Amino acid sequence: MEPICKYFLLSLPESIDSKDWLKQSLNNGDCQLNDFKIPEFQIGTLDSLVQESEELSKIDVQLQTSISKIVDILNNVLENGSFRTVNSKNVLDYVETFNWNSSKYRLDKSIKSLVEIISNEAINLDSDVRTSYSNYQTAKSNFLAADRKRNGDLSIKSLHDIVKPEDFILDSENLTTILIAVPKNMNDDFKKSYETLTPFVIPRSAKLISFDQEYNLYSVSLFKKYEQDFINGSREKKWQPRIDFTYNEEKLNEMRKEFDLTKTNEQKLKNELIRLAKTAYSEILNNWIHIKAIRTYVESILRYGLPPQFNCFLIKFNKQNFKNFDKSKTELIKKFGYLGGDGFENGSNLNEYASLVDPDFEPFVIYNIEIV
Template identity: 70%
Template sequence: MSTSDPLGEYLILSLPQSTNARKWLTESLNTGKQPLFNLKIPDFQSGTLDSLVQESEELAKIDQQLSASVSKVVDILNSVTDGSSTRVVQSRSVFDYIENFQWNTSKYRLDKSINILVKLIASEAISLDNDVRASYQNYQTAKSNFLAADRKKNGDLSIKSLHEIVKPEQFVLNSEHLTTILIAVPNNLVSDFKNSYETLTQFVIPRSAEVIAKDQEYTLYTVTLFKKFQQEFINLSREHKWHPRNDFIYSEETLNNLRKEFDLTKANELKSKNDLIRLSKTAYSEIFSQWVHIKCIRIYVESVLRYGLPPQFDNYLIKFQGANLKNISKAKKELIEKFGYLGGAGYSNTSNLHEYASLVDTDYEPFVLYEFEII
C-alpha cells in the first residue's frame, strides 16, 4: 500500500435487482449523506461456473497486484514532484473517471471470454509497471551520479573536486623521482601536521608543505617527496587522521573532464527525472484504468457466483471523502443490517450461534462488496 494518504474511497456494492436498493441507499444509508453512483458493468462471456470459480481466484491476485502497482507509481510521483502531481485518468480527474466509468469496448472487446480479457488487461498493466520501475532505477542512478558530482564540486576539501583550485606550478611534474601529493588536514590538526610531516617518512622535501586552500573544516596542503615513499606517507597520514587526496593526479585531460562532469550529470539527472514523471503519469492513467476494468470483471464474476445466472444485479459506488472517510465502517454495518438476509439464516443469526459462532467467517459479507481506496 502507498505511504500517501487516500484522496477518497468507494464501497463498490453489487445487489440483486430484486432488492430495489437505490432509494434506500440514497435516502437512508448514513442518513443520506453518502454520494451514490451507478457503476455500469457490461455483460461478459461467462463460461461455466467452474471456470468462474478459477477466474475468481486469479482476479483476486491481479486486483491486489494492480493495487500495488498504482501505489508504487503514486509513491514514485510523490517522491519526484513533492506530492504536487494531480491524479488524472484518461484526461479526466480520477473521481470523474470512476463515477462515469464506461467499459473500453475498443480495447477490451466483449465478444472475448473473461479469461482472455483478464490476461490481456493484466499483461498490459504489468508491462507498464515494469517500464516505470526500470525508469525509476535509471533516475536513481542518474541522481546518485549527480549527487556524487555535486559533492565533488561543493563538498569540503577532503572530498570535493580540486580542478578549480590547483594550479600546475604547485606540483612537481614529469620528474623521475619526485612527486607532489595533496593532504586535506583537519583545521584542529594543522599544528600536528606542520610539526611532523617532514619526518613522517624518509625523503620528504623539507619545508615543501604549501597551503593551497582552506575551508571551515580543512586546510589543503601540497607535500613533495620521493615517489618511493609515497604510499608509506599516505598510510601514515591516515593514522594521523589527515586525509590524503591520492584520488587526485594532476592531468589537464582529467581536469577538463571534471569540469564537464557536473554539468553532464546535472543534465542527465534532469532528463531522467522528466522522463520518469511523464512515464509515471501515463502509467498512473493506464494502470488505474486497467485496475478499474479488472474490478468490474471481478464484481461481475463474484455476483454471478453469488446470485446466479442470468446476471440480474445492480452495481453501485458509494463515495467517501474528507471527513466522511471515517463513516466507512458505520456504512458497512448499516448495509449488513439492511441486506444481511441475502446471506441466509446462518449469516443473519450469527449472534445466536453461541459456541459455533467461531466457525462463521466474520470477513464474509452476505453480498458482493469491495473497498476501493483512491490514492
Template identity: 65%
Template sequence: MGSIATYLVLSLPQSTNAHEWLAQELVGGKSPLYKIKLPDFQSGTLDSLVQESDELVKLDQQLSSSVAKVIDILATVTESDSSSRIVNSKPATDFIQNFTWNTTKYRLDKPINQLVKLISDEALALDNDVRVSYQSYQTAKSNFLAADRKKNGDLSIKSLHEIVRPEQFVLDSEHLTTILIAVPKSLTSDFDNSYETLTQFVIPRSATVIATDSEFSLYTVTLFKKYQSEFIAAAREHKWHPRNDFVYSEETLNNLRKEFDLTKATESKAKNDLIRLAKTAYSDIFASWLHIKAVRVYVESVLRYGLPPQFDYYFIKFEGANAKNLSKAKKELIDKFGFLGGDGFSSTSNLHEYASLVDTEYEPFVLYEIDVV
C-alpha cells in the first residue's frame, strides 16, 4: 500500500532560527512547511521521561500499524480510495498540517504518563473493536458465500429447493422412495442404459430429467427403500453424483429458502456496521496517533536539548513528484544541523547525558516520519 503523503516531523532548538532556511532552502523550497505549536507539558523528572520515551516508541509504532490496518480493512471491504482518510471531518493531511492539541479531551494539568495512558487506552480499545467487527464480518461473509454456492452452484452441489416440486417425488409410501442423481452430461447414455439394473427393485422407466445445466442433468429415480443405500453406492462407482443430501420436506425447503436471504442480510448488516466503525476508528485512532507523536516529539526534545523547553516544531510534506526528495531532505538537514550533535554527531560524548538512552537510530536532532497511507 503506497503513501498518499509522507511528513517529516522535526524539532529544533529555537536558537537555530531555522524557519526561513527550512521554508526556502530545504530541497529548493519544494516541500511545504508547517510550523506546529505544541503546549508545555508537565515534564516530571528526566528519569521519568526516559521511561516514557521507551513507551512512546512502542505506542507510536502500534498506532501507526492500527491506522494502516483500518485502511487495509476499508480497502478490502469497500475498494475505496483515499476518500476514506477523513479525520475530524477533514482530510488526514489537513488534520496534520493544522494540528493543535485537544485540550478538551487531554487536559494539560495531567502529567505526561497519564496523558499517554488516556490517549493510548482509547485508541487501542477502538483498534480491538475494529478487529472484532472485522472477524464478525468475515464469518457472515463466509456463511453467505456458502449459501450462495448452494443457490448458484452446479447441480451436483447447489441447493435444489428452487428446482424440485412435490409431484416429482413418491411421498408417504411405506416401501418406495425417490432419489435425485446429478449425472455428468458425458455419462447420460451410460445412466439411461444401466440405472434400472444397478440394484434390484428399481422401478422401470422411472428416471426423469427435471433440470439441466452446462455440466449435469438432474434425474429422479424411484426404487424400493430397502435398496436405496446399495443404489447410491453403485451410482458413485459410475461417477454419477447422488444427491442423497436432499430429502423432500416442505419444512426443510422453507428453511433453505430463508437461509440465503438471512445470510445475505446478515452479511450486508455486518459489512455496513464494519464500514461505519472503521471510518470512525480511522478518524479517532489517527487523531490519537498524532497526539502520541506530539508527546513523543516533546519528550525527545527535552531529552536532546534540555529544559526549559525552547524548541520549534515542524511538519515537512512530501507527496507526488516531490516524494523522491525525502532522502535528499534528510541529508540536507543533517548537513545543516549536524552541529547539534557536537563534533561528529554519531558520538554521544557531547550530548545530554540521557541522549544515548533515547533512540537506537541516533540523529543530531529530533526527526520522525508520518506516512498517510
C-alpha cells in the first residue's frame, strides 16, 4: 500500500547546531521541517530502558501493521468519504503538530506503564475491528448467496416466486414431483428421453414452468420409489435436478424473507464496521505516534546519554518528492555520521545499548513514519 506521506523522525544532540542546516541544505532545502515536541519521562535505569526499547520496537511495527489493515478495510467498504482524521484533525496536521496527551497519559507514570496503557488500547481496538470485519464478511457472504438465489439462473436461483401449488403433486403417498433445470441446447433430448429415464415416470407429465437465457425449468411427476434414480439419471444427462427445492408453504415464506433479512444484516454490520474502523484509525494512529515519541526518547538517551539533551525534528516528504527520501537519509548520515564515532565508518557497534536493541544501527536516532 503506497503511503500518502513519509516522514523522518530525527533526534540529534542539543549541542549540535542542526536546525539551520536541515532547513537550508537537506535535499537542497526542499523539505518541510517541523519541531517534534517530546516531554520528559520517568526514566528509571538504563537496563530498564534497554528492555523497553526492545518492547517498543515490536509495538511500533505491530501498530503500523494494524493501521495498514484498517486502511485496507476502509478502502474496501467505503464507496466514498474521508476517514484520515485524528482527534478531529487531518492526520498530517495531527502528526506535524503533535503534542503529548498528558491528561490521558500522565507523565508521573513510568515509561513501562505508559507503554502498556497505550499499546493495550491499540491492541484491543485492533481486535475489535478484526472481529467486526469477520462478522461483516460472513453477513456479506450470506447476502451474496441470497442474491444469487434471487438473481441467478434457473439452475441455482430461488424458485419461491416462480412455482405454484398446481405445479406439484401434493399429499400423495406414492407420487412426487421433481423440478429439473434443463440447458436449452439439451431441450430436445429431455423431451425425448425423460419418460424412459426410469420406470414409472408419468407419461407427458413434463411441464414447462419457466425459462431464462440458459435453462428451461420443467416439473416431472413419477413414483417416489424411483425419485433418486431419476435424479441420478438427470445428472448423468447433464440436466440440473433442483433437489434443494421442496414445495412447502412455510418454507417458501421463509425464503421470501431471506433476501431482505440478509441484505438488512449486511448493511447493518457494514455501517457498524465503518464506524468502528474510522474510530480505530484515529485512536490507533494516535497511539502509534505516542509510541514513536516514547521510542525516540528512550533511544536518544541510550545513544546520547544522560541528562536527556536532544532536539527532535519531523522531516516531511510528499508524494512528489518520495524519490528523495533515501537520498536525504544518505545526506543525513554524511552530515551527522561522526556522532557514531570512528567505529561507525568501519561498521563496528560503538554503543553498547544501541547494538543490543537496534540491528539497523545508525549514528543518530532516526525513524521512518509512513502515513497510509
